[in-house]
Amino acid sequence: MSYTVRELEKAAMQIRINLLRLCNKEVIHIGGDLSITDVMTALWLDQMNYDPKNKSDEDRDRFVLSKGHSSAVTSFCQAALGCFSPEDVINEYATDEGRFSMHSCNLVNPFVEVSTGSLGHGMPIACGMAAGLRLKGNYKSRVYTVMGDGEQSEGSIWEAAANAVHYKLGNLVAILDYNGLEADGTIDEITGLGNIADKYRAFGWNVVEIDGNDMKQILNAFDHLPSADSQVPTCIIASTVKGKGVSFMEGNVRWHAGKITDEQLSSCIDSLRSEYEQRWSE
Numbered sequence: 001m002s003y004t005v006r007e008l009e010k011a012a013m014q015i016r017i018n019l020l021r022l023c024n025k026e027v028i029h030i031g032g033d034l035s036i037t038d039v040m041t042a043l044w045l046d047q048m049n050y051d052p053k054n055k056s057d058e059d060r061d062r063f064v065l066s067k068g069h070s071s072a073v074t075s076f077c078q079a080a081l082g083c084f085s086p087e088d089v090i091n092e093y094a095t096d097e098g099r100f101s102m103h104s105c106n107l108v109n110p111f112v113e114v115s116t117g118s119l120g121h122g123m124p125i126a127c128g129m130a131a132g133l134r135l136k137g138n139y140k141s142r143v144y145t146v147m148g149d150g151e152q153s154e155g156s157i158w159e160a161a162a163n164a165v166h167y168k169l170g171n172l173v174a175i176l177d178y179n180g181l182e183a184d185g186t187i188d189e190i191t192g193l194g195n196i197a198d199k200y201r202a203f204g205w206n207v208v209e210i211d212g213n214d215m216k217q218i219l220n221a222f223d224h225l226p227s228a229d230s231q232v233p234t235c236i237i238a239s240t241v242k243g244k245g246v247s248f249m250e251g252n253v254r255w256h257a258g259k260i261t262d263e264q265l266s267s268c269i270d271s272l273r274s275e276y277e278q279r280w281s282e
């Protein structure tokens, strides 16, 4: 599919509004949902070959949410694609029989390829899936995974990073949500990453650095990915702002997870709408 930047920015605004509506009802990992919303919107609506009506198609692209706590933004992207409705996500979230909760679970939600939540697991699984596709002779599909910057301190990420190069997995695209914060502090306070782009390069990856809250840059990075049958995995380092789009959450570690009041919800929705309208009226 081919959406315009304006259409994708509008879709991202709507996904942010849905996240905030859910955040008015339940505690969710709102900060890291909002930082990666623009990338996830472009990925699910425009980039991935994924048809919800044919979700077992062998040629589909696969998605693994390595920072598994960003399940809400994933669910709202899947809703935007037609897997279910945004109201389903809001009404069923964290209920006993519901398909949606703090972490994505494929036992209840068949659009989730693999359950995640324990940091450091998704990226190695994505690596294994990419190798598995090649073994089956599938050189068309890609495997996308989204990692956190706090998650980079898990050793299993680096075992996978080495293996992806060893097995020449050009069908693997790892996206790093580089928002500079984790659950209870800055990345620099907890485990500094140094020059993370150079680290992936040193492992042998193709590295692309973008502003992950700029839709044009996101689309450009996706448009220039090496073909799925290529030999070198790609890491997109997406610099983002945790809490992007909500002024009191932006860059504020207190909003790793939380819940908002009715008043906060209505003022956040107003400001997201007016920011979008201002951008596109000029």
Ligand SMILES: Cc1ncc(C[n+]2csc(CCOP(=O)(O)OP(=O)(O)O)c2C)c(N)n1
Pocket: 029, 031, 032, 033, 035, 067, 069, 117, 118, 119, 120, 147, 148, 149, 150, 151, 152, 177, 179, 181, 182, 183, 242
């Ligand atoms: C193995 C493991 N340890 C700890 C946690 C608890 N935890 C959940 S989110 C989080 C912070 C993750 O930070 P980051 O990867 O930067 O995600 P983001 O800031 O984008 O939400 C932690 C420590 C976990 N889910 N898994």
